[in-house]
Amino acid sequence: xxxxxxxxxxxxxxxxxxxxxxxxxxxxxxxxxxxxxxxxxxxxxxxxxxxxxxxxxxxxxxxxxxxxxxxxxxxxxxxxxxxxxxxxxxxxxxxxxxxxxxxxxxxxxxxxxxxxxxxxxxxxxxxxxxxxxxxxxxxxxxxxxxxxxxxxxxxxxxxxxxxxxxxxxxxxxxxxxxxxxxxxxxxxxxxxxxxxxxxxxxxxxxxxxxxxxxxxxxxxxxxxxxxxxxxxxxxxxxxxxxxxxxxxxxxxxxxxxxxxxxxxxxxxxxxxxxxxxxxxxxxxxxxxxxxxxxxxxxxxxxxxxxxxxxxxxxxxxxxxxxxxxxxxxxxxxxxxxxxxxxxxxxxxx
Amino acid sequence: xxxxxxxxxxxxxxxxxxxxxxxxxxxxxxxxxxxxxxxxxxxxxxxxxxxxxxxxxxxxxxxxxxxxxxxxxxxxxxxxxxxxxxxxxxxxxxxxxxxxxxxxxxxxxxxxxxxxxxxxxxxxxxxxxxxxxxxxxxxxxxxxxxxx
Numbered sequence: 001x002x003x004x005x006x007x008x009x010x011x012x013x014x015x016x017x018x019x020x021x022x023x024x025x026x027x028x029x030x031x032x033x034x035x036x037x038x039x040x041x042x043x044x045x046x047x048x049x050x051x052x053x054x055x056x057x058x059x060x061x062x063x064x065x066x067x068x069x070x071x072x073x074x075x076x077x078x079x080x081x082x083x084x085x086x087x088x089x090x091x092x093x094x095x096x097x098x099x100x101x102x103x104x105x106x107x108x109x110x111x112x113x114x115x116x117x118x119x120x121x122x123x124x125x126x127x128x129x130x131x132x133x134x135x136x137x138x139x140x141x142x143x144x145x146x147x148x149x150x151x152x153x154x155x156x157x158x159x160x161x162x163x164x165x166x167x168x169x170x171x172x173x174x175x176x177x178x179x180x181x182x183x184x185x186x187x188x189x190x191x192x193x194x195x196x197x198x199x200x201x202x203x204x205x206x207x208x209x210x211x212x213x214x215x216x217x218x219x220x221x222x223x224x225x226x227x228x229x230x231x232x233x234x235x236x237x238x239x240x241x242x243x244x245x246x247x248x249x250x251x252x253x254x255x256x257x258x259x260x261x262x263x264x265x266x267x268x269x270x271x272x273x274x275x276x277x278x279x280x281x282x283x284x285x286x287x288x289x290x291x292x293x294x295x296x297x298x299x300x301x302x303x304x305x306x307x308x309x310x311x312x313x314x315x316x317x318x319x320x321x322x323x324x325x326x327x328x329x330x331x332x333x334x335x336x337x338x339x340x341x342x343x344x345x346x347x348x349x
Numbered sequence: 350x351x352x353x354x355x356x357x358x359x360x361x362x363x364x365x366x367x368x369x370x371x372x373x374x375x376x377x378x379x380x381x382x383x384x385x386x387x388x389x390x391x392x393x394x395x396x397x398x399x400x401x402x403x404x405x406x407x408x409x410x411x412x413x414x415x416x417x418x419x420x421x422x423x424x425x426x427x428x429x430x431x432x433x434x435x436x437x438x439x440x441x442x443x444x445x446x447x448x449x450x451x452x453x454x455x456x457x458x459x460x461x462x463x464x465x466x467x468x469x470x471x472x473x474x475x476x477x478x479x480x481x482x483x484x485x486x487x488x489x490x491x492x493x494x495x496x497x
Contacts, residue, residue: 010411010412086412087412088412088413088414088445089414089445089446090444090445090446144411145410145411146411146412147411164407165407165408166394166405166407167390167391167394167407167408168390168407168408168410169407169408169410169411171411172408172410172411176385176410179385180385220386220390220391220408221359223385223386224385224386227385227386228485345412345414345416346415346416
């Protein structure tokens, strides 16, 4: 079967075409608005939040995805899928309404997808993977600018959130810390890079909720701790500024704190729920320190677990992961009714 | 006219919010102003706990607007938590249905980084400033009552 998926939950406009018969997923095309030279072609910048820009981009992006797939929309595509939530309501509406119109006109079944399920399943897009290789129960860690979730899956249709953030998402903590350090946006890749050049043992930062026995996270206090640390260091520095080395060390200390909390809680969840598969997803899953540490520590504590890390191109928002999540709903014929169908910015798993 | 509170911890910021929240009514708009880490989200969490939102409040920075249903029957039906941190201009909030949110009198609206959208806030908005105190972890929370 061939699935056309559209994802517009936040800043990115994305569309993808996925082919699957029985074996692994074959991605025929995968377009994200920030990848293609849409600025030049359509004369618009992609502002960070302006959802109305999605309206200008959704058709070109979908058209490009279909064209690149080499398929004919009416003849070859079997199903249309779109993200229903969670996300920005105006942004979600663009993708969902586009999908509804396409499904209506082409008379194809429509599948609505939860954005978070997409992130959790992004690892399935790796070339050597296929749905049958996932053994349940599975544990998923979804880390992004908007979410920090530990999810327990009994099968592809049973999702239970066992841990969530009480305040800031981990990606948000990276962005805000980068802002405090004047490093630019987005914070994740910059801090990850500088942290590698730094020494995490020079400064001590708190590990929020580390010893709390549940699986919830808290990152807002960590950001405030960085703020205090900077004030303290600046106060005693002769030039009243932070040197490159100090900034690297602060990044390393911050990253070490984030990674330790995420990994410790993940290991604790593995110990309790004994999953057979571990899935990682979300924008922050591109973080090298997080990927390496998770792999090492899980291999040590539970060597039999299959670990699925998404390829870097599938860590940020994309429509390929939406097409994968849609596939499992298609197997159960979980189609949406176009009438009364609305985007849900607070959609839960 | 203004009223000032001193908080010495995140927990106390939440408790101050819970205390003040007794005066909050449906249709009210609260504008929280203060730097990163000054306690705005903790304050919003305290208000959420006072009104017993069905889900605990967390940061709205990424999605900009989060809606929380109030568990018990009350004049306030929904607590709307907005964050303007990522906004480039007020128009972006208008695009997200801000007028409809303000027009719904069942809402209690809490806006973080409200200074970024002052131009589109109603005159009746109550501003609450968060400032760093002299001692570590202390915060000054200053409530500015509207003029009329």
